[in-house]
Amino acid sequence: MFRNGVSKLVDNPSDDICPVCKSNRYLNPSLQFLINPECYHKMCSTCVDRIFTSGPAPCPVPHCGKTLRKRGFHKAFFADLAIEREVDVRKRVGAVFNRRHDEFETLLDWNNYLEEVEGLVFDIVEGDVKTRTIAEEKLRMYKEANKGVIEENTRVGLEEGELERRREKAEREAARQRRLAVLREEEEEKADMLKTRQSVLDRLANEDVDANTIAAQAQKIILKKTSARRALKDIPIQSNGSAMDAGLTIRGLKKKEAPAPEKPYDPFGGLDLTPARYVLQDHYENEWLGGAKKDTRHMAGGYSLQEYYARTMFEAFSGLGVFIEDEVTDRNQQPQAVVAPAVETAAAVQAAVSKTKFERNMELDDVF
Amino acid sequence: MKFNIGDLPVLFPYPRIYPEQYAYMCDLKKTLDAGGHCVLEMPSGTGKTVSLLSLIVAYQQYYPEHRKLIYCSRTMSEIEKALAELKALMKYREEQLGHKEEFRGLGLTSRKNLCLHPTVKREKSGAVVDARCRSLTAGFVKEKKSKGEDVPVCIYHDNLDLLEPHNLIPNGVWTLDGLMKYGEEHKQCPYFTSRRMMSFCNVIIYSYHYLLDPKIAERVSKELSKDCIVVFDEAHNIDNVCIESLSTDITEDSLRKATRGAQNLERKITEMKETDADKLKNEYAKLVEGLRDAEEAREEDAFMSNPALPDDLLKEAVPGNIRRAEHFVAFLKRFVEYLKTRMKVRQVISETPPSFLAHLKEYTFIEKKPLRFCAERLTSLVRTLELTNIEDYQALQEVATFATLVATYENGFLLILEPYESDTAEVPNPVLHFTCLDAAIAIKPVFDRFSSVIITSGTISPLEMYPKMLGFTTVVQESYSMTLARRSFLPMIVTRGSDQVAISSGFQVRNEPSVVRNYGNLLTEFSKLTPDGMVVFFPSYLYMESIISMWQGMGILDEVWKYKLILVETPDAQETSLALETYRTACCNGRGAILLCVARGKVSEGIDFDHQYGRTVLCIGVPFQYTESRILKARLEFLRETYRIRENDFLSFDAMRHAAQCLGRVLRGKDDYGIMVLADRRFLKKRNQLPKWIAQAILESEVNLSTDMAVGSAKKFLRGMAQPFKPKDQEGISTWSLRDLEKFKEKQEEESIRQLREGMADAVIGGRVTTEGNGHPPEEDAHEFDDDELEASMMELNDD
Numbered sequence A: 001m002f003r004n005g006v007s008k009l010v011d012n013p014s015d016d017i018c019p020v021c022k023s024n025r026y027l028n029p030s031l032q033f034l035i036n037p038e039c040y041h042k043m044c045s046t047c048v049d050r051i052f053t054s055g056p057a058p059c060p061v062p063h064c065g066k067t068l069r070k071r072g073f074h075k076a077f078f079a080d081l082a083i084e085r086e087v088d089v090r091k092r093v094g095a096v097f098n099r100r101h102d103e104f105e106t107l108l109d110w111n112n113y114l115e116e117v118e119g120l121v122f123d124i125v126e127g128d129v130k131t132r133t134i135a136e137e138k139l140r141m142y143k144e145a146n147k148g149v150i151e152e153n154t155r156v157g158l159e160e161g162e163l164e165r166r167r168e169k170a171e172r173e174a175a176r177q178r179r180l181a182v183l184r185e186e187e188e189e190k191a192d193m194l195k196t197r198q199s200v201l202d203r204l205a206n207e208d209v210d211a212n213t214i215a216a217q218a219q220k221i222i223l224k225k226t227s228a229r230r231a232l233k234d235i236p237i238q239s240n241g242s243a244m245d246a247g248l249t250i251r252g253l254k255k256k257e258a259p260a261p262e263k264p265y266d267p268f269g270g271l272d273l274t275p276a277r278y279v280l281q282d283h284y285e286n287e288w289l290g291g292a293k294k295d296t297r298h299m300a301g302g303y304s305l306q307e308y309y310a311r312t313m314f315e316a317f318s319g320l321g322v323f324i325e326d327e328v329t330d331r332n333q334q335p336q337a338v339v340a341p342a343v344e345t346a347a348a349v350q351a352a353v354s355k356t357k358f359e360r361n362m363e364l365d366d367v368f
Numbered sequence B: 001m002k003f004n005i006g007d008l009p010v011l012f013p014y015p016r017i018y019p020e021q022y023a024y025m026c027d028l029k030k031t032l033d034a035g036g037h038c039v040l041e042m043p044s045g046t047g048k049t050v051s052l053l054s055l056i057v058a059y060q061q062y063y064p065e066h067r068k069l070i071y072c073s074r075t076m077s078e079i080e081k082a083l084a085e086l087k088a089l090m091k092y093r094e095e096q097l098g099h100k101e102e103f104r105g106l107g108l109t110s111r112k113n114l115c116l117h118p119t120v121k122r123e124k125s126g127a128v129v130d131a132r133c134r135s136l137t138a139g140f141v142k143e144k145k146s147k148g149e150d151v152p153v154c155i156y157h158d159n160l161d162l163l164e165p166h167n168l169i170p171n172g173v174w175t176l177d178g179l180m181k182y183g184e185e186h187k188q189c190p191y192f193t194s195r196r197m198m199s200f201c202n203v204i205i206y207s208y209h210y211l212l213d214p215k216i217a218e219r220v221s222k223e224l225s226k227d228c229i230v231v232f233d234e235a236h237n238i239d240n241v242c243i244e245s246l247s248t249d250i251t252e253d254s255l256r257k258a259t260r261g262a263q264n265l266e267r268k269i270t271e272m273k274e275t276d277a278d279k280l281k282n283e284y285a286k287l288v289e290g291l292r293d294a295e296e297a298r299e300e301d302a303f304m305s306n307p308a309l310p311d312d313l314l315k316e317a318v319p320g321n322i323r324r325a326e327h328f329v330a331f332l333k334r335f336v337e338y339l340k341t342r343m344k345v346r347q348v349i350s351e352t353p354p355s356f357l358a359h360l361k362e363y364t365f366i367e368k369k370p371l372r373f374c375a376e377r378l379t380s381l382v383r384t385l386e387l388t389n390i391e392d393y394q395a396l397q398e399v400a401t402f403a404t405l406v407a408t409y410e411n412g413f414l415l416i417l418e419p420y421e422s423d424t425a426e427v428p429n430p431v432l433h434f435t436c437l438d439a440a441i442a443i444k445p446v447f448d449r450f451s452s453v454i455i456t457s458g459t460i461s462p463l464e465m466y467p468k469m470l471g472f473t474t475v476v477q478e479s480y481s482m483t484l485a486r487r488s489f490l491p492m493i494v495t496r497g498s499d500q501v502a503i504s505s506g507f508q509v510r511n512e513p514s515v516v517r518n519y520g521n522l523l524t525e526f527s528k529l530t531p532d533g534m535v536v537f538f539p540s541y542l543y544m545e546s547i548i549s550m551w552q553g554m555g556i557l558d559e560v561w562k563y564k565l566i567l568v569e570t571p572d573a574q575e576t577s578l579a580l581e582t583y584r585t586a587c588c589n590g591r592g593a594i595l596l597c598v599a600r601g602k603v604s605e606g607i608d609f610d611h612q613y614g615r616t617v618l619c620i621g622v623p624f625q626y627t628e629s630r631i632l633k634a635r636l637e638f639l640r641e642t643y644r645i646r647e648n649d650f651l652s653f654d655a656m657r658h659a660a661q662c663l664g665r666v667l668r669g670k671d672d673y674g675i676m677v678l679a680d681r682r683f684l685k686k687r688n689q690l691p692k693w694i695a696q697a698i699l700e701s702e703v704n705l706s707t708d709m710a711v712g713s714a715k716k717f718l719r720g721m722a723q724p725f726k727p728k729d730q731e732g733i734s735t736w737s738l739r740d741l742e743k744f745k746e747k748q749e750e751e752s753i754r755q756l757r758e759g760m761a762d763a764v765i766g767g768r769v770t771t772e773g774n775g776h777p778p779e780e781d782a783h784e785f786d787d788d789e790l791e792a793s794m795m796e797l798n799d800d
């Protein structure tokens, strides 16, 4: 175990020594290191107090000389300060480039975007002065140009985080409740057991029955009670689960688009009845009908010649374009596929096809 | 002998068969016919493996589907045993049928056991052998070689390419030794021979891991077809194997190594950019398309193994921010640094993957999605960089695997950070356990993929626990009892010492002198009366040590020493095998010996104490797990919440399966005999959790004994055993000749006809009753139920 400490020292001896005053953590275990994101030079908190309390001062690390303020110092999260710096950069870039996956048309676009951002971060973190300035400039320009989007996305991000936190909390609470319930149940069981045992003893003492029978009966009862309790127990936990689900649905709702307005009811189920092979005219020349047009006896009952035309035409054309032989062979060839009659609407065909597809998929699934 | 089960002719390589073997085969066939899974418990020492093999081979050869058998076992020695049985079976079949069948049976084990390369095989650790082999056999190495570059290769591997790919080794059954010999003669690598021939053989025998560990299974077993018959033998511990295969531990040391690996990668990338930038560009172009495409040229073993990724993920393109090699390495470094920081915390933390991911994102801006791709992305990078010293990147690979797992599974896993090794330790030595809590996750692909999975063992009670824990349904679930012509083993439960003080290894009393002394007396008494070998099991090393030192102080060991040699199992494998050897020698000579070992140690799992090697097995205390372990606690909670298995039920089940394993060690056949002593008060209530064949043999009068009573019974038993016992006595009862079998079948048939007739008669009556309104049987049921209810309520009244 000691080896552990030693090897650490060997690994990186500067880890535990303040580069400014050279105090050592082994001599002063409470030594604390701070950094300032201006230059990421590490020094101990005593040094920080000593140098910067009286106002801004240049960084004491040789060849640095950046002016630092005490306010800017904080503890580093990472031991590797390069990473610390990288993460700070990411924070900055991430606040600006905060597009979301669903804003992109395709996955490829999204991935390209991600790569671009990553490249930018890389330029800032690892690039030389020139690339860095270019990258910073890009960042600034993008920020200017996309203010609205950035704000919107920040808001959405915050909201999501909040929901996530709430969900987690609810889950934790549910788990706690469940745990409590189990404990309670165990307690009850124990108490019950004691009680039953006591009553058995009482009976043994007071009644004149065979001891074995009483014992057996008692055993049975205990078993019964336990199973009853278990059955009971299932219920509250189930409901707990649904409470958790409720939290989830809130989250789901957020993303959902408003449902499309309901279409008016269509008694034909989308079947299109417009004749395909002829166009119904308003008026047909026919001497036989000439009289009927004017005859008040016809008109009085609300009779319309239009209806007569429609029916006649329908009857004349119905059955055209349907070839029984074809349909029979089709049907024999692929029994599952719904044969689409000529009049069938596109939607129905679609449905039929997708249905067959679905069935095929199932078959495929079975194979693997 | 030859007989039929249904329409299936079975050749059984012995002249006699045990009734339970016949029953076992019938149930196996039922399962295979129905195409489902089953759990079968077959008493130890009744020839489980041979029954299994003869039935399945018969099945394969008879039906036109020729379903392949994948037989998984736990240890090398079990694999060897099974191969030997298979070989004998095939020889017998050849003799009986008069011709050699088209048949190939192969075993597979790790490279470490099979390697022939003169220097590689000398490596001590399996991981190093794997890594070194990979660097000799990777695809790009061969490419370089063909270009005329001077790179080291393995001639054993390259020779394989000269052979026909589907006929690397002739038909027949190849034991591991045989395989090695053949490989040496023909200068071809046994490991790869076996692996490549897997899709061309009828029977494969290998270790669980090749199927369960998703990291290995992906590579080794992915070509096996759906109708394969999968057998998990000795499967009582299968849930733990599943869990271990998905759990990882991360230490500070491994993180340091991972950082070094990442730095190496960085260097290599820069190098490659200067010399061969095209390769990186190629990789990049492929990754833009999607992982699967990049994997098209996936060689059999380019790099280390990867955890299973959901298939849809593999088809997706790699996230843009880790597409470039340098971006990805920076990504890894950030992740490793983050882990290092987490390790600095000095209190125990346990969190779920989602909460870990949330924290990770907050501090490092690492998203879940690229994290999921980590392992695959690393594999691709290592291949592109053509790295040869792969062992340097092992730690990094572990971290990447961890990253993938943690981002893939939300449920059933937990992260536990333990900063100190024990509660009393002062110097921190943090370990981040990423533990899988759900055994069903690892085994799910197996159940999904194969239509018949057979789970079997000598001790797998209670049977219903396994389907519950592993999440599958069975068509047959059966535990067989043992038919015996004489009572050849004596299980007893000793609950108190001769002084009537209860004995138990329970935490409160385990160190009380009276209990320890009583255990000591038990040991002394049995060492006096046991001929030859005696095995004693303790719940843990810790307890064993403390009790031994107390016995030493009480002079008990000196007393035992008069009768037997005392040997002790230690955690060190070498020491233990030495102790075992000495033990065996002592059992064959003179007074015999006592082996003190641990119920969860190596001895309890893999070593048989047949005949004189074990006449008594003594289980001191119930072998419960160490319940203070945080990982175990987490798992218990998970089991309770997900599968409704209560803590105590699981702990007790787990303890009893280990106890049963220990007991089973001494009885390895029907002509064997032995005493089994369960010495703990608490066994009294757990008796029904023992396997059926043991539980049935416990007489009601022998469940609550004191030491002196137990000694009496044991003496009587041994006297009985000393009577001459000829194999003839067993005939017709515990072993069947062909004639007995026929007779049994006839009787069975008559029985079934009779039942059928009765059933018909019943149906007629039942039909009439039904028309009257109520079926007869349900009414009775309801009635009975009511009765009980009534009693219960009466009892409650009495309570008041």
Ligand code: SF4
Binding pocket: B111, B114, B115, B116, B117, B120, B121, B132, B133, B134, B136, B137, B154, B155, B156, B157, B189, B190, B191, B192
């Ligand atoms: S190919 Fe075979 S023989 Fe060669 S190193 Fe690998 S395991 Fe050993």
Ligand SMILES: [Zn+2]
Binding pocket: A018, A019, A020, A021, A022, A023, A043, A044, A045, A046, A047
């Ligand atoms: Zn300082």
Ligand SMILES: [Zn+2]
Binding pocket: A039, A040, A041, A059, A060, A061, A064, A065, A066
């Ligand atoms: Zn500075």
